[in-house]
Amino acid sequence: MQINNGTLTALGREINISALSQPRTLAIAAFVAGLVIGLVVLGWWLFPVNWENASPADLRPDLRADYLRAAIDSYTLEPNDALARQRLAALGDSVDETMAGVAAAPGAQSIETIARFQALMGGAPAVAADPGAGEPTAGLFTSGSMLTTLCGMTLVIGLITAVVYIVRSRRAGEPEAPLSPLSAPGGKATAPAPYSDGDDSPPLSQWMTTYMLGDDLYDDSFSIDSPAGEFMGECGVSITETIGVGSPKRISAFEIWLFDKNDIQTVTKVLMSSHVFGDDAARQRLATKGEPVLASPGVETVLETATLQLVVRVVDMQYGEGPLPEESFFERATLELAVWSKI
Numbered sequence: 001m002q003i004n005n006g007t008l009t010a011l012g013r014e015i016n017i018s019a020l021s022q023p024r025t026l027a028i029a030a031f032v033a034g035l036v037i038g039l040v041v042l043g044w045w046l047f048p049v050n051w052e053n054a055s056p057a058d059l060r061p062d063l064r065a066d067y068l069r070a071a072i073d074s075y076t077l078e079p080n081d082a083l084a085r086q087r088l089a090a091l092g093d094s095v096d097e098t099m100a101g102v103a104a105a106p107g108a109q110s111i112e113t114i115a116r117f118q119a120l121m122g123g124a125p126a127v128a129a130d131p132g133a134g135e136p137t138a139g140l141f142t143s144g145s146m147l148t149t150l151c152g153m154t155l156v157i158g159l160i161t162a163v164v165y166i167v168r169s170r171r172a173g174e175p176e177a178p179l180s181p182l183s184a185p186g187g188k189a190t191a192p193a194p195y196s197d198g199d200d201s202p203p204l205s206q207w208m209t210t211y212m213l214g215d216d217l218y219d220d221s222f223s224i225d226s227p228a229g230e231f232m233g234e235c236g237v238s239i240t241e242t243i244g245v246g247s248p249k250r251i252s253a254f255e256i257w258l259f260d261k262n263d264i265q266t267v268t269k270v271l272m273s274s275h276v277f278g279d280d281a282a283r284q285r286l287a288t289k290g291e292p293v294l295a296s297p298g299v300e301t302v303l304e305t306a307t308l309q310l311v312v313r314v315v316d317m318q319y320g321e322g323p324l325p326e327e328s329f330f331e332r333a334t335l336e337l338a339v340w341s342k343i
Contacts, residue, residue, distance in 0.1 A: 031154070038158045057092030064091060064098045070210050070334040072102070072109060072117045073316035077298060084120050087208075095121065108318070203311075203338040209237055210334045213320055214248040224308065224339050233260040235303075235310050237335055240270060240289060241282075243328050250320065250329035252276045253286055254295075256312050258339075260305030267303045269312075271295045271335075273319065275328035295333065309340045 056067045071087040088095055099121065103114050204227070209220040221236030241253035254271045268290030276282045277294045286292060293301045295314055303310040313336045320331040 035154055038154055038161070055092075056087075056090045057094055061094075061098070061101070064094060065101050066210055066212060067091070067208075068098050068102050069107070069109060070208055070315060072114060073334060074208065074336060075117050075120075076113050077315060081120060084117065088121060201340065203340050204232075206336070206338045208315070208334065208336050210332065211237075211251065211254070211330060212332050213250075213330070216247070216249045218251070222337065226341070231261065232341070233258065233262075233305070233308055235259065235337060235339060237271075237312075237337075241272075241276065241286060243276070244324050250322075250324060252329050254333070254335075255289060256293075256301070256303065256310075256335075257290075258303040258305055258308060258310045260308045263306040263308075265305075267305055269293050269301055269303060271301075271312075271314070271333075273328055273330060275325045295330075304342075307341060307343050309342055311338045311340075312336070313338075 056064060059067065067087075068091065071084065074087075075084045091098055099118055102109075103111070103118065106114055205222065205224060207220075207222050211218045216239075219236070219238040221234055221238075223231065224233045224235060226232055235258045236256075238255050238257075239249070239251050240255035241251070242249045243252040244250045252273045253276055255268055256271055257266055257268045259266045269292075270286045270290045271293050272283065272286065273295060276286070277292060283292050293299070295317055297314055297317055300311060300313045303312070315334040315336050317333040318331040319327045320329045
């Protein structure tokens with residue numbers, strides 16, 4: 001191997017070293033290095049993106065079926081055609097496939113109940129189409145060079161990664177508000193009081209969450225935003241008590257919580273199984289986490305803060321069976337959360 005007049009000779013072949021210093025070659029090398037560092041090292045290794053709150057259409061087939069069963073149960077207890085069609089539309093292109101699967105294996109639900117809900121599919125609103133869905137995509141690199149386009153894509157990925165990292169860092173640094181139970185007496189709650197012009201107002205947001213036996217990491221949380229998109233608080237449901245030993249965990253109580261950015265405390269209530277609620281020692285111990293509420297189908301409970309009111313309704317539930325005490329743990333539980341603004 002030898003170098004003469006800017007030419008590298010190796011194994012009988014000559015390579016022009018000056019070609020390696022050309023701007024185009026350096027740009028390609030810099031792009032490849034940036035792509036590896038930005039996408040692989042930063043994006044996939046150091047700061048991976050965690051996706052949350054996916055739409056029902058993005059769930060696995062079995063979870064889409066659970067979502068549809070919960071929607072059918074909700075419609076059976078409280079018929080609301082508009083809300084039912086909205087939940088059907090959330091399944092997107094998989095609605096027919098999911099409905100067929102549920103109808104083929106109705107389980108605890110009656111065929112008549114499923115058929116009534118299925119009749120709504122004819123009037124379900126169409127899923128919004130992508131504005132560019134009908135346009136050809138072959139011209140992605142026709143206007144400008146491929147190098148420029150790929151560099152732009154790398155820049156976008158880098159910006160998204162930076163934003164996710166900053167948001168995550170800020171949330172991790174926020175002090176956690178102390179938990180404090182409500183002092184109001186328990187019992188079945190009525191519908192939320194109106195707050196505008198004396199008429200009932202629609203909720204700011206409304207969600208459905210379902211626990212199934214075996215989901216040992218169950219913890220659903222939702223962001224509460226104003227109509228203008230301003231962050232107002234958060235609410236959610238998580239596991240707070242188990243019974244027995246072994247896997248999967250047997251959940252005997254859930255914690256329901258409401259955080260208001262304009263309040264100094266996070267309000268909580270504890271939704272208990274019949275066995276735990278009837279055990280004075282267990283009920284008093286869990287009362288330190290929040291006001292006890294006996295879980296039963298259709299029961300509602302209200303959580304209130306300075307500017308928010310959260311109504312939680314048990315849409316459907318079923319106790320598990322086994323060697324543990326009767327009605328001591330949940331096989332499944334579906335809750336509906338609706339939040340209103342008090343200002």
